[in-house]
Amino acid sequence: xxxxxxxxGDPLPPYNGKLRLxxxxxxxxxxxxxxxxxxxxLQYDLVFINLDxxxxxxxxxxxxxxxxxxxxxxxxxxxxxxxxxxxxDEKYPEVPLQATDPLRRAQDKVFVELFLGAHSSFYVAxxxxxxxxxxxxxxxxxxxxxxxxxxxxxxxxxxxxxxxGLVDYTIWPHLERFESLPLLGKADMAIDGTxxxxxxxxxxxxxxxxAVKQYYLSAETHAKFVESKTxxxxxxNMLDTSDVCCMRPRKKKQ
Amino acid sequence: xxxxxxxxGDPLPPYNGKLRLxxxxxxxxxxxxxxxxxxxxLQYDLVFINLDxxxxxxxxxxxxxxxxxxxxxxxxxxxxxxxxxxxxDEKYPEVPLQATDPLRRAQDKVFVELFLGAHSSFYVAxxxxxxxxxxxxxxxxxxxxxxxxxxxxxxxxxxxxxxxGLVDYTIWPHLERFESLPLLGKADMAIDGTxxxxxxxxxxxxxxxxAVKQYYLSAETHAKFVESKTxxxxxxNMLDTSDVCCMRPRKKKQ
Numbered sequence: 001x002x003x004x005x006x007x008x009g010d011p012l013p014p015y016n017g018k019l020r021l022x023x024x025x026x027x028x029x030x031x032x033x034x035x036x037x038x039x040x041x042l043q044y045d046l047v048f049i050n051l052d053x054x055x056x057x058x059x060x061x062x063x064x065x066x067x068x069x070x071x072x073x074x075x076x077x078x079x080x081x082x083x084x085x086x087x088x089d090e091k092y093p094e095v096p097l098q099a100t101d102p103l104r105r106a107q108d109k110v111f112v113e114l115f116l117g118a119h120s121s122f123y124v125a126x127x128x129x130x131x132x133x134x135x136x137x138x139x140x141x142x143x144x145x146x147x148x149x150x151x152x153x154x155x156x157x158x159x160x161x162x163x164x165g166l167v168d169y170t171i172w173p174h175l176e177r178f179e180s181l182p183l184l185g186k187a188d189m190a191i192d193g194t195x196x197x198x199x200x201x202x203x204x205x206x207x208x209x210x211a212v213k214q215y216y217l218s219a220e221t222h223a224k225f226v227e228s229k230t231x232x233x234x235x236x237n238m239l240d241t242s243d244v245c246c247m248r249p250r251k252k253k254q
Numbered sequence: 255x256x257x258x259x260x261x262x263g264d265p266l267p268p269y270n271g272k273l274r275l276x277x278x279x280x281x282x283x284x285x286x287x288x289x290x291x292x293x294x295x296l297q298y299d300l301v302f303i304n305l306d307x308x309x310x311x312x313x314x315x316x317x318x319x320x321x322x323x324x325x326x327x328x329x330x331x332x333x334x335x336x337x338x339x340x341x342x343d344e345k346y347p348e349v350p351l352q353a354t355d356p357l358r359r360a361q362d363k364v365f366v367e368l369f370l371g372a373h374s375s376f377y378v379a380x381x382x383x384x385x386x387x388x389x390x391x392x393x394x395x396x397x398x399x400x401x402x403x404x405x406x407x408x409x410x411x412x413x414x415x416x417x418x419g420l421v422d423y424t425i426w427p428h429l430e431r432f433e434s435l436p437l438l439g440k441a442d443m444a445i446d447g448t449x450x451x452x453x454x455x456x457x458x459x460x461x462x463x464x465a466v467k468q469y470y471l472s473a474e475t476h477a478k479f480v481e482s483k484t485x486x487x488x489x490x491n492m493l494d495t496s497d498v499c500c501m502r503p504r505k506k507k508q
Contacts, residue, residue: 063368064367064368072357078357078360078361078363078364079364079367080363080364080367083360083363083364083367084360086356086359086360086363087356087357087359087360090356090359091356091357102340102341102344102345103326103332103341103345105340105341105344106332106337106338106340106341107332109332109334109337109340110332110333110334110337113318113333113334113337114317114318
């Protein structure tokens with residue numbers, strides 16, 4: 001699979017009848033939908049988008065120009081990871097990813113909302129370190145504490161159950177990136193196994209989930225992308241090897 | 255019903271076994287949940303919150319301290335209008351408010367997302383007029399154009415069907431407030447019946463829906479609240495008559 005990100009002027013790849021997700025390789029929100037597509041064993045194509053130079057046709061699929069957007073039928077799309085994932089779970093119920101109890105489904109969403117406070121802090125720490133305040137560290141710890149407590153209260157391997165579900169696939173992309181913080185000069189944001197034993201086991205268990213494993217990127221890779229972005233030119237194509245292995249060898253873009 | 259907004263130091267009213275919604279009388283997001291509770295003919299109590307001086311106990315129901323929050327069982331709550339309303343629709347299916355087709359449900363949510371661009375412009379026009387830019391007027395018109403077109407494409411009286419549904423109850427609180435803009439010095443943001451004939455009929459039809467009618471406030475009332483807020487002291491209790499009619503008459507607060 002090409003990991004090349006399309007930019008303004010690039011043509012839309014031909015539609016081949018499969019579900020197609022417009023994404024960005026390092027975007028946690030796009031990853032949420034990738035994980036759900038994987039977990040449901042659905043056939044799909046990924047189209048990666050350079051978010052600093054968006055192809056014009058992206059706006060035909062999503063007037064907001066954000067990713068993820070899911071082309072469910074040629075030329076027709078829905079967007080927003082929560083909308084896409086709920087749709088996928090309802091449309092393809094063979095592998096159900098949500099609780100059957102309406103209250104539990106609501107509580108899962110509430111948990112995600114509260115956990116996102118930690119993601120906001122991650123985002124400032126990684127991409128805007130000069131703006132980092134003690135309140136950010138506090139919100140980050142609060143998010144991890146909530147996760148620790150929720151895992152304790154639920155008593156299951158994952159939040160959904162002993163199998164991962166939508167709630168797990170929704171928060172995972174954020175956690176995957178949290179692990180890059182020590183490499184970005186934020187040693188105090190490392191997830192301490194003594195303080196957060198359940199979170200630590202959860203992280204390891206999630207990394208073994210097939211849907212996660214096939215899209216997982218290491219802390220080092222995430223840190224490299226962050227560094228390229230904070231230096232002023234996000235290196236969207238850092239994982240792309242499509243030029244290297246094609247028939248007409250071209251110099252690999254750095 | 256008392257329309258008095260509780261503030262820091264005020265005690266939590268005793269729980270009486272009913273669903274209880276923490277709201278603010280002029281908050282469009284809280285109104286979304288009020289309308290769904292009404293549409294489903296559910297028994298509930300409203301607890302109004304002074305958002306400039308939040309009672310301490312609000313944070314026990316919602317750590318974010320926002321409204322709406324729904325106490326579904328004594329001391330236990332969920333929050334966020336979208337989470338609450340989906341929960342209510344799934345938990346109390348007697349009056350279903352969503353389409354049965356997963357794609358249509360997703361499309362309804364996408365429509366709401368896109369329509370909210372108009373709300374953002376309303377918000378700036380009403381509460382921060384000095385920050386109002388031509389792009390805000392453009393986004394506002396775009397939202398109304400989308401609604402006009404969607405009503406045309408769907409061909410039904412409401413967006414949901416010939417009966418209003420969740421999508422209608424979700425956008426209505428914003429539209430109700432848009433009508434106050436001409437009274438706030440934004441004559442160019444009046445909804446022009448020539449340009450938006452379907453939106454105009456839709457507004458009139460929505461005002462006749464029982465769930466809407468019993469909570470509706472006029473453009474004049476919304477404008478008065480906005481004016482009190484922009485003057486620096488939001489008059490949360492402007493509709494409260496509980497002091498007037500109680501046994502020990504007290505001077506009505508203005």
